[in-house]
Amino acid sequence: MICLFISAGIQGVYALEDTDYPVLVSMPWDHSPVTVYIDEVNVPEHYSPTYSEQVKLAMEYWENGGNGHLGYDPEFKLVDTESEADIYLMWVENLEKNTGAGNGVAGFTRPYEVNGKYVRVDIVLEVGDYQGYAWRQYGDANMREVAKHELGHALGLGHSTDRRDIMYPTYDQKDNVNPILVEKTRPFIYFAVIACLFIISFSGINWLRYRGKRRSLENKLFGDKNGRS
Ligand SMILES: [Zn+2]
Structure with missing residues:
Protein backbone atom coordinates (compact mmCIF):
# COMPACT_ATOMS: atom_id res chain seq x y z
CA MET A 1 0.00 0.00 0.00
CA ILE A 2 1.32 3.39 -0.89
CA CYS A 3 0.05 6.30 1.12
CA LEU A 4 0.46 9.41 -0.89
CA PHE A 5 1.12 12.20 1.47
CA ILE A 6 1.92 15.75 0.66
CA SER A 7 3.01 17.67 3.68
CA ALA A 8 1.98 21.15 4.57
CA GLY A 9 5.65 21.77 4.01
CA ILE A 10 5.62 25.16 2.41
CA GLN A 11 3.42 26.90 4.93
CA GLY A 12 4.85 24.80 7.73
CA VAL A 13 8.45 25.66 7.03
CA TYR A 14 7.82 29.32 6.38
CA ALA A 15 5.76 29.61 9.53
CA LEU A 16 8.81 28.98 11.65
CA GLU A 17 10.40 31.93 13.31
CA ASP A 18 13.67 33.08 11.85
CA THR A 19 15.57 31.85 14.86
CA ASP A 20 14.28 28.32 14.41
CA TYR A 21 16.28 26.71 11.69
CA PRO A 22 14.19 24.04 9.97
CA VAL A 23 15.52 20.66 10.90
CA LEU A 24 14.21 17.33 9.65
CA VAL A 25 16.07 15.25 12.24
CA SER A 26 18.47 16.88 14.69
CA MET A 27 20.91 13.96 15.02
CA PRO A 28 20.03 11.66 12.17
CA TRP A 29 23.01 9.28 12.33
CA ASP A 30 23.77 7.09 15.34
CA HIS A 31 27.36 6.49 14.26
CA SER A 32 30.34 8.29 12.76
CA PRO A 33 31.81 8.51 10.20
CA VAL A 34 28.86 8.49 7.86
CA THR A 35 29.85 6.41 4.84
CA VAL A 36 29.24 7.65 1.32
CA TYR A 37 29.27 5.70 -1.92
CA ILE A 38 29.48 7.78 -5.08
CA ASP A 39 28.24 5.75 -8.02
CA GLU A 40 30.68 6.42 -10.84
CA VAL A 41 29.87 3.15 -12.57
CA ASN A 42 26.26 3.62 -13.58
CA VAL A 43 26.51 7.12 -14.97
CA PRO A 44 24.43 8.90 -17.58
CA GLU A 45 25.70 10.04 -20.96
CA HIS A 46 26.56 13.59 -19.95
CA TYR A 47 28.19 12.72 -16.66
CA SER A 48 31.45 14.52 -16.06
CA PRO A 49 34.24 12.74 -14.13
CA THR A 50 34.81 16.04 -12.33
CA TYR A 51 31.45 15.76 -10.55
CA SER A 52 32.62 13.27 -7.94
CA GLU A 53 35.29 15.76 -6.90
CA GLN A 54 32.53 18.31 -6.34
CA VAL A 55 30.75 15.86 -4.03
CA LYS A 56 33.98 15.41 -2.04
CA LEU A 57 34.30 19.18 -1.72
CA ALA A 58 30.69 19.32 -0.56
CA MET A 59 31.46 16.68 2.07
CA GLU A 60 34.39 18.80 3.28
CA TYR A 61 32.12 21.82 3.41
CA TRP A 62 29.92 20.13 6.00
CA GLU A 63 32.88 18.63 7.87
CA ASN A 64 34.25 22.15 8.20
CA GLY A 65 31.09 23.57 9.71
CA GLY A 66 28.87 24.00 6.68
CA ASN A 67 26.26 26.70 7.09
CA GLY A 68 26.61 26.70 10.87
CA HIS A 69 23.20 25.16 11.53
CA LEU A 70 24.18 21.58 12.31
CA GLY A 71 24.15 20.81 16.00
CA TYR A 72 26.96 18.28 15.61
CA ASP A 73 30.21 17.79 13.70
CA PRO A 74 29.69 15.34 10.86
CA GLU A 75 32.43 13.17 9.49
CA PHE A 76 32.21 11.41 6.15
CA LYS A 77 34.07 8.43 4.79
CA LEU A 78 34.04 7.37 1.17
CA VAL A 79 33.48 3.68 0.58
CA ASP A 80 33.90 1.50 -2.49
CA THR A 81 30.66 -0.42 -2.47
CA GLU A 82 27.03 0.47 -2.14
CA SER A 83 26.51 -2.18 0.55
CA GLU A 84 28.86 -0.34 2.94
CA ALA A 85 27.21 3.00 2.33
CA ASP A 86 24.98 5.07 4.56
CA ILE A 87 24.56 7.57 1.76
CA TYR A 88 24.24 6.39 -1.82
CA LEU A 89 24.72 9.11 -4.40
CA MET A 90 23.98 8.67 -8.06
CA TRP A 91 23.37 10.74 -11.17
CA VAL A 92 20.74 10.62 -13.84
CA GLU A 93 20.62 12.49 -17.12
CA ASN A 94 17.49 14.46 -16.32
CA LEU A 95 15.22 14.01 -13.33
CA GLU A 96 12.08 15.01 -15.15
CA LYS A 97 12.75 12.50 -17.89
CA ASN A 98 14.25 9.73 -15.76
CA THR A 99 12.09 9.82 -12.67
CA GLY A 100 9.03 11.86 -13.54
CA ALA A 101 10.04 14.58 -11.10
CA GLY A 102 8.52 17.99 -11.61
CA ASN A 103 9.98 20.45 -14.03
CA GLY A 104 12.91 22.27 -12.47
CA VAL A 105 13.77 19.64 -9.91
CA ALA A 106 17.55 19.29 -9.90
CA GLY A 107 18.05 16.74 -7.19
CA PHE A 108 16.33 14.81 -4.51
CA THR A 109 17.18 13.16 -1.27
CA ARG A 110 15.35 10.19 0.13
CA PRO A 111 16.09 9.43 3.76
CA TYR A 112 14.99 6.11 5.21
CA GLU A 113 14.26 6.66 8.82
CA VAL A 114 13.81 4.07 11.53
CA ASN A 115 12.91 5.09 15.05
CA GLY A 116 14.06 8.64 14.50
CA LYS A 117 17.43 7.76 12.94
CA TYR A 118 18.48 7.53 9.34
CA VAL A 119 19.46 4.07 8.21
CA ARG A 120 20.15 5.04 4.63
CA VAL A 121 19.86 8.06 2.40
CA ASP A 122 19.64 8.01 -1.38
CA ILE A 123 20.63 11.13 -3.27
CA VAL A 124 19.85 11.48 -6.96
CA LEU A 125 21.28 14.38 -8.95
CA GLU A 126 20.72 15.24 -12.56
CA VAL A 127 23.61 16.28 -14.79
CA GLY A 128 21.73 18.88 -16.77
CA ASP A 129 18.39 20.26 -17.73
CA TYR A 130 16.44 21.58 -20.64
CA GLN A 131 16.35 25.35 -20.66
CA GLY A 132 14.00 26.33 -23.37
CA TYR A 133 14.70 23.82 -26.10
CA ALA A 134 18.38 23.53 -25.36
CA TRP A 135 19.97 20.90 -23.23
CA ARG A 136 22.42 22.42 -20.83
CA GLN A 137 24.89 20.44 -18.79
CA TYR A 138 25.55 21.62 -15.26
CA GLY A 139 28.99 22.98 -14.53
CA ASP A 140 31.15 21.90 -11.61
CA ALA A 141 30.29 24.90 -9.43
CA ASN A 142 26.61 24.22 -9.87
CA MET A 143 27.04 20.55 -9.08
CA ARG A 144 29.05 21.37 -5.97
CA GLU A 145 26.30 23.66 -4.64
CA VAL A 146 23.58 21.11 -5.32
CA ALA A 147 25.67 18.38 -3.66
CA LYS A 148 26.12 20.60 -0.59
CA HIS A 149 22.39 21.20 -0.47
CA LEU A 155 22.59 15.40 7.65
CA GLY A 156 19.08 16.24 8.83
CA LEU A 157 18.58 19.83 7.73
CA GLY A 158 15.39 21.07 6.12
CA HIS A 159 14.95 24.04 3.84
CA SER A 160 15.98 27.51 4.92
CA TYR A 171 10.54 23.30 -1.82
CA ASP A 172 9.41 20.58 0.46
CA GLN A 173 7.69 17.80 -1.32
CA LYS A 174 7.09 14.66 0.64
CA ASP A 175 5.51 11.81 -1.16
CA ASN A 176 5.54 8.04 -1.14
CA VAL A 177 5.58 8.13 2.61
CA ASN A 178 5.17 4.46 3.04
CA PRO A 179 4.88 3.07 6.54
CA ILE A 180 6.04 -0.53 6.71
CA LEU A 181 5.81 -2.51 9.86
CA VAL A 182 8.78 -4.80 10.02
CA GLU A 183 8.61 -8.14 11.82
CA LYS A 184 10.27 -8.53 15.23
CA THR A 185 11.26 -5.01 16.17
CA ARG A 186 8.40 -3.47 14.25
CA PRO A 187 10.07 -0.11 13.84
CA PHE A 188 8.27 2.52 11.89
CA ILE A 189 10.06 2.90 8.61
CA TYR A 190 9.45 6.13 6.94
CA PHE A 191 10.84 7.74 3.92
CA ALA A 192 10.25 11.11 2.49
CA VAL A 193 11.37 12.38 -0.83
CA ILE A 194 12.70 15.87 -0.62
CA ALA A 195 12.71 17.30 -4.08
CA CYS A 196 14.92 20.27 -4.60
CA LEU A 197 14.41 23.01 -7.10
CA PHE A 198 17.69 24.25 -5.87
CA ILE A 199 19.67 24.63 -9.02
CA ILE A 200 17.52 27.12 -10.82
CA SER A 201 18.71 30.14 -8.90
CA PHE A 202 22.31 29.19 -9.61
CA SER A 203 22.09 28.50 -13.27
CA GLY A 204 21.62 31.96 -14.63
CA ILE A 205 17.88 31.85 -14.98
CA ASN A 206 16.42 35.00 -13.62
CA TRP A 207 14.43 34.94 -10.44
CA LEU A 208 11.09 35.64 -12.07
CA ARG A 209 11.37 32.67 -14.31
CA TYR A 210 12.41 30.52 -11.41
CA ARG A 211 9.46 31.74 -9.41
CA GLY A 212 7.15 30.98 -12.31
CA LYS A 213 8.44 27.45 -12.56
CA ARG A 214 8.09 26.94 -8.88
CA ARG A 215 4.58 28.30 -8.83
CA SER A 216 3.48 26.01 -11.60
CA LEU A 217 4.91 23.04 -9.72
CA GLU A 218 3.21 24.14 -6.53
CA ASN A 219 -0.06 24.48 -8.38
CA LYS A 220 0.31 21.04 -9.82
CA LEU A 221 0.93 19.50 -6.42
CA PHE A 222 -1.25 21.51 -4.15
CA GLY A 223 -3.93 22.73 -6.54
CA ASP A 224 -4.41 26.28 -7.53
CA LYS A 225 -6.23 27.34 -4.42
CA ASN A 226 -6.21 30.99 -5.35
CA GLY A 227 -8.00 30.41 -8.60
CA ARG A 228 -5.04 31.87 -10.43
CA SER A 229 -5.00 31.07 -14.08
ZN1 LIG B 1 16.20 20.62 -0.79
Whole structure:
Protein backbone atom coordinates (compact mmCIF):
# COMPACT_ATOMS: atom_id res chain seq x y z
CA MET A 1 0.00 0.00 0.00
CA ILE A 2 1.32 3.39 -0.89
CA CYS A 3 0.05 6.30 1.12
CA LEU A 4 0.46 9.41 -0.89
CA PHE A 5 1.12 12.20 1.47
CA ILE A 6 1.92 15.75 0.66
CA SER A 7 3.01 17.67 3.68
CA ALA A 8 1.98 21.15 4.57
CA GLY A 9 5.65 21.77 4.01
CA ILE A 10 5.62 25.16 2.41
CA GLN A 11 3.42 26.90 4.93
CA GLY A 12 4.85 24.80 7.73
CA VAL A 13 8.45 25.66 7.03
CA TYR A 14 7.82 29.32 6.38
CA ALA A 15 5.76 29.61 9.53
CA LEU A 16 8.81 28.98 11.65
CA GLU A 17 10.40 31.93 13.31
CA ASP A 18 13.67 33.08 11.85
CA THR A 19 15.57 31.85 14.86
CA ASP A 20 14.28 28.32 14.41
CA TYR A 21 16.28 26.71 11.69
CA PRO A 22 14.19 24.04 9.97
CA VAL A 23 15.52 20.66 10.90
CA LEU A 24 14.21 17.33 9.65
CA VAL A 25 16.07 15.25 12.24
CA SER A 26 18.47 16.88 14.69
CA MET A 27 20.91 13.96 15.02
CA PRO A 28 20.03 11.66 12.17
CA TRP A 29 23.01 9.28 12.33
CA ASP A 30 23.77 7.09 15.34
CA HIS A 31 27.36 6.49 14.26
CA SER A 32 30.34 8.29 12.76
CA PRO A 33 31.81 8.51 10.20
CA VAL A 34 28.86 8.49 7.86
CA THR A 35 29.85 6.41 4.84
CA VAL A 36 29.24 7.65 1.32
CA TYR A 37 29.27 5.70 -1.92
CA ILE A 38 29.48 7.78 -5.08
CA ASP A 39 28.24 5.75 -8.02
CA GLU A 40 30.68 6.42 -10.84
CA VAL A 41 29.87 3.15 -12.57
CA ASN A 42 26.26 3.62 -13.58
CA VAL A 43 26.51 7.12 -14.97
CA PRO A 44 24.43 8.90 -17.58
CA GLU A 45 25.70 10.04 -20.96
CA HIS A 46 26.56 13.59 -19.95
CA TYR A 47 28.19 12.72 -16.66
CA SER A 48 31.45 14.52 -16.06
CA PRO A 49 34.24 12.74 -14.13
CA THR A 50 34.81 16.04 -12.33
CA TYR A 51 31.45 15.76 -10.55
CA SER A 52 32.62 13.27 -7.94
CA GLU A 53 35.29 15.76 -6.90
CA GLN A 54 32.53 18.31 -6.34
CA VAL A 55 30.75 15.86 -4.03
CA LYS A 56 33.98 15.41 -2.04
CA LEU A 57 34.30 19.18 -1.72
CA ALA A 58 30.69 19.32 -0.56
CA MET A 59 31.46 16.68 2.07
CA GLU A 60 34.39 18.80 3.28
CA TYR A 61 32.12 21.82 3.41
CA TRP A 62 29.92 20.13 6.00
CA GLU A 63 32.88 18.63 7.87
CA ASN A 64 34.25 22.15 8.20
CA GLY A 65 31.09 23.57 9.71
CA GLY A 66 28.87 24.00 6.68
CA ASN A 67 26.26 26.70 7.09
CA GLY A 68 26.61 26.70 10.87
CA HIS A 69 23.20 25.16 11.53
CA LEU A 70 24.18 21.58 12.31
CA GLY A 71 24.15 20.81 16.00
CA TYR A 72 26.96 18.28 15.61
CA ASP A 73 30.21 17.79 13.70
CA PRO A 74 29.69 15.34 10.86
CA GLU A 75 32.43 13.17 9.49
CA PHE A 76 32.21 11.41 6.15
CA LYS A 77 34.07 8.43 4.79
CA LEU A 78 34.04 7.37 1.17
CA VAL A 79 33.48 3.68 0.58
CA ASP A 80 33.90 1.50 -2.49
CA THR A 81 30.66 -0.42 -2.47
CA GLU A 82 27.03 0.47 -2.14
CA SER A 83 26.51 -2.18 0.55
CA GLU A 84 28.86 -0.34 2.94
CA ALA A 85 27.21 3.00 2.33
CA ASP A 86 24.98 5.07 4.56
CA ILE A 87 24.56 7.57 1.76
CA TYR A 88 24.24 6.39 -1.82
CA LEU A 89 24.72 9.11 -4.40
CA MET A 90 23.98 8.67 -8.06
CA TRP A 91 23.37 10.74 -11.17
CA VAL A 92 20.74 10.62 -13.84
CA GLU A 93 20.62 12.49 -17.12
CA ASN A 94 17.49 14.46 -16.32
CA LEU A 95 15.22 14.01 -13.33
CA GLU A 96 12.08 15.01 -15.15
CA LYS A 97 12.75 12.50 -17.89
CA ASN A 98 14.25 9.73 -15.76
CA THR A 99 12.09 9.82 -12.67
CA GLY A 100 9.03 11.86 -13.54
CA ALA A 101 10.04 14.58 -11.10
CA GLY A 102 8.52 17.99 -11.61
CA ASN A 103 9.98 20.45 -14.03
CA GLY A 104 12.91 22.27 -12.47
CA VAL A 105 13.77 19.64 -9.91
CA ALA A 106 17.55 19.29 -9.90
CA GLY A 107 18.05 16.74 -7.19
CA PHE A 108 16.33 14.81 -4.51
CA THR A 109 17.18 13.16 -1.27
CA ARG A 110 15.35 10.19 0.13
CA PRO A 111 16.09 9.43 3.76
CA TYR A 112 14.99 6.11 5.21
CA GLU A 113 14.26 6.66 8.82
CA VAL A 114 13.81 4.07 11.53
CA ASN A 115 12.91 5.09 15.05
CA GLY A 116 14.06 8.64 14.50
CA LYS A 117 17.43 7.76 12.94
CA TYR A 118 18.48 7.53 9.34
CA VAL A 119 19.46 4.07 8.21
CA ARG A 120 20.15 5.04 4.63
CA VAL A 121 19.86 8.06 2.40
CA ASP A 122 19.64 8.01 -1.38
CA ILE A 123 20.63 11.13 -3.27
CA VAL A 124 19.85 11.48 -6.96
CA LEU A 125 21.28 14.38 -8.95
CA GLU A 126 20.72 15.24 -12.56
CA VAL A 127 23.61 16.28 -14.79
CA GLY A 128 21.73 18.88 -16.77
CA ASP A 129 18.39 20.26 -17.73
CA TYR A 130 16.44 21.58 -20.64
CA GLN A 131 16.35 25.35 -20.66
CA GLY A 132 14.00 26.33 -23.37
CA TYR A 133 14.70 23.82 -26.10
CA ALA A 134 18.38 23.53 -25.36
CA TRP A 135 19.97 20.90 -23.23
CA ARG A 136 22.42 22.42 -20.83
CA GLN A 137 24.89 20.44 -18.79
CA TYR A 138 25.55 21.62 -15.26
CA GLY A 139 28.99 22.98 -14.53
CA ASP A 140 31.15 21.90 -11.61
CA ALA A 141 30.29 24.90 -9.43
CA ASN A 142 26.61 24.22 -9.87
CA MET A 143 27.04 20.55 -9.08
CA ARG A 144 29.05 21.37 -5.97
CA GLU A 145 26.30 23.66 -4.64
CA VAL A 146 23.58 21.11 -5.32
CA ALA A 147 25.67 18.38 -3.66
CA LYS A 148 26.12 20.60 -0.59
CA HIS A 149 22.39 21.20 -0.47
CA GLU A 150 21.43 17.54 -0.79
CA LEU A 151 24.08 16.43 1.72
CA GLY A 152 22.57 19.01 4.07
CA HIS A 153 19.31 17.07 3.90
CA ALA A 154 21.22 13.82 4.46
CA LEU A 155 22.59 15.40 7.65
CA GLY A 156 19.08 16.24 8.83
CA LEU A 157 18.58 19.83 7.73
CA GLY A 158 15.39 21.07 6.12
CA HIS A 159 14.95 24.04 3.84
CA SER A 160 15.98 27.51 4.92
CA THR A 161 13.94 30.62 4.29
CA ASP A 162 17.14 32.63 3.97
CA ARG A 163 18.01 33.10 0.32
CA ARG A 164 21.72 33.25 1.13
CA ASP A 165 21.65 29.92 2.89
CA ILE A 166 22.80 26.77 1.14
CA MET A 167 19.54 25.10 2.21
CA TYR A 168 17.44 27.65 0.34
CA PRO A 169 15.26 27.68 -1.80
CA THR A 170 12.71 25.68 -0.09
CA TYR A 171 10.54 23.30 -1.82
CA ASP A 172 9.41 20.58 0.46
CA GLN A 173 7.69 17.80 -1.32
CA LYS A 174 7.09 14.66 0.64
CA ASP A 175 5.51 11.81 -1.16
CA ASN A 176 5.54 8.04 -1.14
CA VAL A 177 5.58 8.13 2.61
CA ASN A 178 5.17 4.46 3.04
CA PRO A 179 4.88 3.07 6.54
CA ILE A 180 6.04 -0.53 6.71
CA LEU A 181 5.81 -2.51 9.86
CA VAL A 182 8.78 -4.80 10.02
CA GLU A 183 8.61 -8.14 11.82
CA LYS A 184 10.27 -8.53 15.23
CA THR A 185 11.26 -5.01 16.17
CA ARG A 186 8.40 -3.47 14.25
CA PRO A 187 10.07 -0.11 13.84
CA PHE A 188 8.27 2.52 11.89
CA ILE A 189 10.06 2.90 8.61
CA TYR A 190 9.45 6.13 6.94
CA PHE A 191 10.84 7.74 3.92
CA ALA A 192 10.25 11.11 2.49
CA VAL A 193 11.37 12.38 -0.83
CA ILE A 194 12.70 15.87 -0.62
CA ALA A 195 12.71 17.30 -4.08
CA CYS A 196 14.92 20.27 -4.60
CA LEU A 197 14.41 23.01 -7.10
CA PHE A 198 17.69 24.25 -5.87
CA ILE A 199 19.67 24.63 -9.02
CA ILE A 200 17.52 27.12 -10.82
CA SER A 201 18.71 30.14 -8.90
CA PHE A 202 22.31 29.19 -9.61
CA SER A 203 22.09 28.50 -13.27
CA GLY A 204 21.62 31.96 -14.63
CA ILE A 205 17.88 31.85 -14.98
CA ASN A 206 16.42 35.00 -13.62
CA TRP A 207 14.43 34.94 -10.44
CA LEU A 208 11.09 35.64 -12.07
CA ARG A 209 11.37 32.67 -14.31
CA TYR A 210 12.41 30.52 -11.41
CA ARG A 211 9.46 31.74 -9.41
CA GLY A 212 7.15 30.98 -12.31
CA LYS A 213 8.44 27.45 -12.56
CA ARG A 214 8.09 26.94 -8.88
CA ARG A 215 4.58 28.30 -8.83
CA SER A 216 3.48 26.01 -11.60
CA LEU A 217 4.91 23.04 -9.72
CA GLU A 218 3.21 24.14 -6.53
CA ASN A 219 -0.06 24.48 -8.38
CA LYS A 220 0.31 21.04 -9.82
CA LEU A 221 0.93 19.50 -6.42
CA PHE A 222 -1.25 21.51 -4.15
CA GLY A 223 -3.93 22.73 -6.54
CA ASP A 224 -4.41 26.28 -7.53
CA LYS A 225 -6.23 27.34 -4.42
CA ASN A 226 -6.21 30.99 -5.35
CA GLY A 227 -8.00 30.41 -8.60
CA ARG A 228 -5.04 31.87 -10.43
CA SER A 229 -5.00 31.07 -14.08
ZN1 LIG B 1 16.20 20.62 -0.79
